[in-house]
Amino acid sequence: MDIRKLDRTAVRETARVLEQADIEDWDAPTPCADWTLRRLVAHMAGQHHGFAAAAAGGGDDLAVWQPAALGADPLTAYRTAADAVLDAFARPDVLTREFAIPEISAGIRFPAPTAIGFHFLDYVVHGWDVARALGVPLHLDTETAEAALVIALRVPDGERRIGPAAQFRPALSAPPGADTLDLVLTTLGRSPGWSAPAAPASAPRHRSGQGDVPAR
Template identity: 70%
Template sequence: MDIRKLDRTAVLETVRVLGQASARDWDRPTPCAEWTLRELVAHMAGQHHGFAAAATGGGTDLADWQPSELGDDPLATYCATAETVLHAFARPGVLSAEFLLPEISATRRFPASLAIGFHFLDYVVHGWDVARALGVPLDLDEETVRAAESIAQRVPDDEGRTSPGAPFRPALPARPDGSALDLVLTSLGRSPEWSATASH
């Protein structure tokens, strides 16, 4: 399947899940230990902005990738950035482009399909982060999750995962009875058993 369609599915699911947040939910803890829900969504919105810039030939300035200011209506702000990145990825010819992703490399150019794959995996995982913070289900079809699993298995599990600010932690043991989504999570250092209550 076109990586853009997979990515769109994941991003729109984050929009759907976040639509269930109430005003009192934005300070909830998330599986990203250093971030509340508001801080996580600010990061997610900022990444949408950066990837959209990269898809249109920009994105070289790290300022493009900084967390977004969510303002008084964080959901509306997030939805606007989601729409921006999906529109950028849908542009004709984008799959023949190369993306500059300065958070990964200051000089390397990434084929569009690989770069969009990075974005896709992030939003499957961040969708789970948001859903778990809110205590609601994440609804992704099997094809989408299996595609995320394939990408997750190729993420190096090396010393870089222990660096400050690393997007993923060292892999956890896979659960023998776990789902495909569980495998995505454990391979990237997240515990499928995480709960907001247990994090306090």
Template identity: 65%
Template sequence: MEIRRLDRTAVLETVRLVQQANPGDWDLPTPCASWTLRDLMAHMVGQHYGFAAAASGGGDDLAAWQPGVLGDDPATTYRAAAWTAIDAFARQDSFTREFALPEISTTTRFPATIAIGFHFLDHVIHGWDLARTLGIPLDLDDEVTDAALTFALRVPDDARRLVPEPLFRPALPAAPGASSLDLALAALGRSPDWSAATLQ
């Protein structure tokens, strides 16, 4: 499956999950340390708009990457942001562009396939975060999760994961026979067994 189709599939799954959130869910803890569901959604909105800006040649501006303001209808706000990114990636000129992604590197520009791969991986993982937070299943097929594992294993497990608020935490051991999704989660420092109960 081509990377834009993979990304669209993962992002639309996050849209489906967010639509299941109830008004009382926005302060729930998530697998992202210290982030509530509202914090996570604000981050994801900001990422959609940041990547959309990068797809149009404007990714250098850090202002494009700020967490989004969710307002009174977070699900609708999120859906609009998600489609902004999907539509930006779908434009042919964006697919031949090199993306500026200042949160990853201020000196390197990334080919579109690699940049969209970052976005794809982020939203598979955050889709799992959403599903676990809300206590509902994540619905992604093996083709998507196998691709996410391929990307996850390319993320360096180095000192950059030890700084405050890293993009990903140090890798964790994977259980024998783990699924592709669980292997990707462990590679990026998330415990596949996470639940809100573990925080109590």
């Protein structure tokens, strides 16, 4: 499994999906509870910068992990962050390094393949979050989805998934006929059937639907 290739596929797909966002979409709700698309993408861009810093040995500084300022052109800001992390991961010696990721553990450094695997899983899931917020398809090949499921099944369940700071929610039961991506989502506490809450009649949106319980 080439984790860097898989990660690049997932990250590039998030950028492709975001290219379909209209101006009003940046205030749209997402499957991440209480997060608009703008706030989700600020988090995603910030994590790209954090992982890029970690790849260069600077991940200990919590400041590099903060949500990014997206400014007036959030798509360009996101693409810049995505390019930064993919360039950092592409360095010839990166797989021999250890990454500090204080948001996961303040006292443990992670081997690069493991750390890049964390990043990869996040961007498979966040790619789905963005696609659902926009009401558009997420295109991931079978290899990418199956690799994400392998990593998702290793994420511990239980009490650590409860609370506002939890990265994922407790696992859900998979729906009948669930495909591989659905299994990734339910393993990490997301409902594959999520859609944005219906907009008020006085303020219709071009994409809407009946929502269910969101998962961050």
